[in-house]
Amino acid sequence: MLNAQTIKEYxxxxxxxxxxITSAAAFPETKQIIQERxxxxxxxxxxxxxxxRAEISCHPDALxxxxxxxxTLALCYLTEQPEAPDKREPHGSxxxxxxxxxxxxxIKPKLQQFASWLKDYARDQGGNEVETRxxxxxxxxxxxxxxxxxxxxWYGKNTNILTKGWGSWVFLAEIVTNLPLASDEPLKASCGSCEICLHACPTGALPNPYELDSRKCISFLTIELRGSIPVEMxxxxxxxxxxCDICQEVCPVNKVAEKRLGLRDMQGKPIIPLRTIQKHSTEPAMDRDPARKAFQPRSEFQARPTVGSTPELIPxxxxxxxxxxxxxxxxxxxxxxxxxxxxNVCVALGNSKDPQAIPALTKALHDDEALVRGHAAWALGSIGGSTARQALYDARQTEQxxxxxxxIRYALSIA
Ligand code: B12
Ligand code: SF4
Ligand code: SF4
Known part of the structure; x- marks a missing residue:
């Protein structure tokens, strides 16, 4: 059997x-939970x-x-918060x-390099042909x-995987292989009695511990949903x-990770863990992985000047x-x-209630995309006032x- 530690060090x-490392045995409980959901x-x-899809994804031998x-691999994406935005302008997050x-x-090129190294390593050790996915x-x-x-x-109650040392601020990736390797044991850690994330979710998308209702999750609504965002959301x-990061930002385990890594908040102050962490049963020890002596935030995940973390919305x-x-x-x-x-920008502007956004939203009422026009109408209705109402009346004359x-009709009813 190949040395698992050498593989981890690579x-x-x-x-x-x-x-x-874990075995490639099936995940029958996961399959059952996914199908039930x-x-x-x-x-x-x-x-x-x-x-x-669940049937296949829970049977590695089907792949x-x-x-x-x-x-299984984790890559931390924590970086410093860029400066706080100009409060006078509405900004997004x-x-x-x-x-x-x-x-x-x-991550993909890293996995490809890993697979090719694994093949060489196994060959050097006199092993059989290596297969990977x-x-x-x-x-x-x-x-x-x-x-x-x-x-x-371990599973957090917000359904994200929490790691020792990096909290849930990690991407996950895997290499499935035909190599027999020594398996690691699951951790004993858990969220204990903490339920902070469940109460922090603004849409009620975490109705029960370890259960996410995708339809209500802002991550789904802003990224995956192709059409109109339900008006009530x-x-x-x-x-x-x-x-959306709300259920991760409030997590005490994540606060400890951010503090350990010396990160600062938007005001430039060091991040202090919530007081609750002091008596929290699952405060993680530092990960003992020997190769990572000091964490360097990765420049690839640093906020770009052109995107930022809190861009001004109107432009x-x-x-x-x-x-x-x-x-x-x-x-x-x-x-x-x-x-x-x-x-999404229209919805955020509607929620800002900032009349500065009215001219830009009025222009967006005539965008080529019906999806944008519809949400611009909602935003104008949400901001309200005579100028916004007039823009909606005008658009009602020409909209097909x-x-x-x-x-537009709904927006006029709330404007
Ligand atoms: C579909 C998907 C989404 C969907 C739906 C999420 C969902 N309902 O699972 C949407 C678009 C909403 C989404 C959002 C996000 N996602 Co996503 N998503 C996925 C994807 C592609 C599949 C997830 C899946 O299989 N869901 C099915 C459900 C049933 O699985 P589950 O939630 O893990 O359910 C388990 C638990 O409930 C547990 N369980 C059930 N009962 C109990 C009881 C106890 C006691 C315990 C301990 C456990 C337990 O067992 C279930 C089965 O294993 C994965 C990538 C992948 N290929 O796996 C990324 C992935 C999960 N997403 C990821 C990320 C980063 C996010 C966001 C943070 C992005 C963001 N900032 O907006 C949010 C987080 C939202 C949240 N609170 O989870 C990361 C998570 C990394 C991590 N540390 O966990 C992943 C792994 C991508 C990656 N490779 O890094 N995501
Ligand atoms: S990502 Fe946001 S909306 Fe989704 S469950 Fe977490 S807090 Fe709720
Ligand atoms: S906030 Fe509390 S319950 Fe939620 S994932 Fe973090 S430790 Fe678990």
Missing amino acids: AYSLGFDAAR IGRGLMDGLPWFTAE LPEAQSII ISRYAWGDDYHDI LFVDTGRMVDRAVAQRAGLG RPLMGNLIFG LLSLTEEEFRERFRRSPIKRTKRRGFLR DPEVLKE
Whole structure:
């Protein structure tokens, strides 16, 4: 059997922050939970997330027939918060994972390099031909269930995997292989009696511990949802325009990780863990992985000047298709396309109630995309006042799209 420690050390040398190994045995409980959640509609809106997909993703041998082991990897994406935005202008908020480059593009080449090293290493040790399948997020693999079984981290009640040392601020990835490798044990850590995240979620998307209702999750509404955002959800979304970190930001385990790494908040002050952590049963010890003596925030995940973490909202409304593509090239934000992103910006502007946004929203009422026009109408209705109402009356005269007309009528009823 190949030396598992040598394999983990290679993972650290590639820049992964934690590496663990589990067998490629099936995940029957995970499959049951996923199928039950699909049945209850909790995964609605993700049409690709089917019972058939769960069947495959919970059986590693369906992905690699000779599968014996899974190497599970975590890469921390914590970086410094950029400066606080100018409070006089309405600004949005982008979730941390999207401040910098797209993590899929960063992690995939590392996995490919890892697989090729693994083949060489096994050959040098006189082993058989090595087969691998590589996964990061988009593949048919249950990233979090693998990480939990391998002891990379434990399930938080917000459903994210919490790691020792980096909290849940990690991306997960896996290498499934036909190599027999020594497995690690699951961790004994748990959230204990803490339920802070469940109460912090603004939309009630965490109805029970370890259970997420995707339909209510702002991450789903701002990134995955292609169409109109349900009207009742919009006021709950605040200024979040891409993803949501609220249930992670409030997590005491994450606060400890941020403090340990010496990160500062938007006011430039060191991050202090919540008082509750003092008596919290699961305060994590530092990860003992030998190769990571000091954490260096990765420049790839640092907020870019062109994207930032809290961009001013009004200028975003005038982005053309080409400018959108240019600005968000290599960023996760390109996933929403311009129309989805501007839809989110309209909702955030509506929630800002700031009359400064009225001229830009009035212009957006005539955008080429019906989705943007409809949400601009809602935002104007939400800000209210005579100028906003007049813009809505004018648009009602010329608008042809029945969905947008419905939005305008609704906006006039609340303006
Ligand atoms: C679909 C998806 C989403 C969807 C739906 C999420 C959902 N309902 O699971 C949406 C778009 C909403 C989403 C949002 C986010 N996502 Co996402 N997403 C995924 C994806 C592709 C599949 C997740 C999945 O299988 N869900 C099915 C559900 C049933 O699985 P589960 O939540 O893990 O359920 C387990 C627990 O409930 C547990 N459980 C159940 N009962 C009990 C009881 C006890 C006592 C215990 C201990 C456990 C337990 O067992 C279940 C099965 O294993 C994965 C990548 C992948 N290929 O796995 C990324 C992934 C989960 N996402 C990720 C991230 C970063 C996010 C966001 C933080 C992004 C953001 N900032 O906006 C948010 C977080 C929202 C949240 N609170 O979880 C990371 C999570 C990293 C981590 N540290 O855990 C992943 C792993 C991507 C990656 N490779 O890094 N995501
Ligand atoms: S990501 Fe936001 S909306 Fe989704 S569960 Fe967490 S706090 Fe709630
Ligand atoms: S906030 Fe509390 S309950 Fe939620 S994931 Fe963190 S430790 Fe667990």
